Amino acid sequence: MQISEAESVVMDVLWQRHPRSAEEVVAALADSQSWQEPTVKTLLNRLLNKGAIRAEKEGRRYLYAPVLKREDWVLEESQGLLERLFGGRVAPLVAHFSEHRKLSRKDIAELRKLLEDLDDEPR
Numbered sequence: 001m002q003i004s005e006a007e008s009v010v011m012d013v014l015w016q017r018h019p020r021s022a023e024e025v026v027a028a029l030a031d032s033q034s035w036q037e038p039t040v041k042t043l044l045n046r047l048l049n050k051g052a053i054r055a056e057k058e059g060r061r062y063l064y065a066p067v068l069k070r071e072d073w074v075l076e077e078s079q080g081l082l083e084r085l086f087g088g089r090v091a092p093l094v095a096h097f098s099e100h101r102k103l104s105r106k107d108i109a110e111l112r113k114l115l116e117d118l119d120d121e122p123r
Helices: 003-014 022-029 038-051 070-086 090-099 105-119
Strands: 053-057 059-067
Touching: 003 022, 003 038, 003 059, 003 070, 022 038, 022 059, 038 053, 038 059, 070 090
Parallel strands: none
Antiparallel strands: 053 059
């Protein structure tokens, strides 16, 4: 499911806590975005049309909740990024960040631990 960057900001709010009304989403975004309520409602409607969220009527308002799981979206986005930029391979991605000094000592330690854990798994 393709979700724009702006839509992902709204999704983040709903992934953090749901259900929420449009007004609650606007309030949650107030510190990080300068979007007006009509903009947020447009984004909510786009997400509804894509099937990423659902809406339930409560009195005179709608409450929105995610249908799309964050983990599923992250997996799809990361696989797309890997495919587009690195031919679907992880090693060139890590090499890229390594060459540009974007890996901290903590990152390197975590990568070593991940590799050790992978080596320990039965095949």
